[in-house]
Amino acid sequence: MQLPIQSTPEYSVELPVSKKTVKYRPFLVKEQRNMIMIKQDASVMEMYYAIVSMLQSVCLSELKIDELPMTDVEYLFMLVRTKSVGETQDVTMPCIVEDCDGTAKFKTDLSNLEIIQPDNRADGLVKLNEELSVQLVVPSSKQMMSVMDKDESEMIKDLMLVSMTKIYDNENIYDLSEYRDSEIVDFLESLTIEQFANISKFYEDLPVMKIHMKGICEKCGTKQDRTLQGFANFF
Numbered sequence: 001m002q003l004p005i006q007s008t009p010e011y012s013v014e015l016p017v018s019k020k021t022v023k024y025r026p027f028l029v030k031e032q033r034n035m036i037m038i039k040q041d042a043s044v045m046e047m048y049y050a051i052v053s054m055l056q057s058v059c060l061s062e063l064k065i066d067e068l069p070m071t072d073v074e075y076l077f078m079l080v081r082t083k084s085v086g087e088t089q090d091v092t093m094p095c096i097v098e099d100c101d102g103t104a105k106f107k108t109d110l111s112n113l114e115i116i117q118p119d120n121r122a123d124g125l126v127k128l129n130e131e132l133s134v135q136l137v138v139p140s141s142k143q144m145m146s147v148m149d150k151d152e153s154e155m156i157k158d159l160m161l162v163s164m165t166k167i168y169d170n171e172n173i174y175d176l177s178e179y180r181d182s183e184i185v186d187f188l189e190s191l192t193i194e195q196f197a198n199i200s201k202f203y204e205d206l207p208v209m210k211i212h213m214k215g216i217c218e219k220c221g222t223k224q225d226r227t228l229q230g231f232a233n234f235f
């Protein structure tokens with residue numbers, strides 16, 4: 001006789017940035033083991049791959065997790081973890097009081113999540129002058145990770161190359177998927193410093209997820225607030 005394997009519950013959520021609806025299940029013992037193994041001394045890249053691979057296995061929709069914006073990946077990760085290991089999670093950190101060597105205990109739960117999206121640029125359309133505009137989209141998490149090690153000016157240029165989708169002038173719409181990278185680079189190099197900075201601003205203002213936590217030091221009793229940002233801190 002075969003052993004009984006339970007069916008797992010299914011959940012559904014609309015992601016905050018891409019607005020895609022994802023069906024998912026909690027992670028199970030086998031997936032949690034992989035996550036724990038990577039936790040010690042992992043690089044940011046290893047943590048990213050561990051999160052993406054776990055999310056891909058619990059995702060029940062036809063969807064590539066690494067093609068989602070980073071904020072959606074982080075948000076889904078927090079949701080899946082909540083459904084898997086419980087509504088709140090304890091985090092321990094050193095006390096903020098200078099002379100205290102105690103540790104403070106924090107509780108996080110989903111009601112403390114905040115998604116910050118600059119709405120003035122939500123459509124990603126950036127006007128360069130009277131005739132010329134460019135259409136930008138929020139880069140995927142995979143694209144963000146691929147530029148992580150570059151210096152800032154290279155990083156911005158590489159992001160533009162992968163996430164600028166269209167150029168508009170008075171007569172034409174240029175769909176950049178039909179152009180070679182070298183042609184797009186030539187366009188970028190021909191921009192004025194001000195126009196380039198104007199496009200860069202979009203990447204500086206990408207959506208972010210923050211977790212606000214309230215805690216108390218076990219040694220000195222000082223109440224303290226912390227804000228976490230970036231998936232490496234949510235791991």
Ligand SMILES: [Zn+2]
Nearest residue numbers: 095100217220
């Ligand atoms: Zn303390």
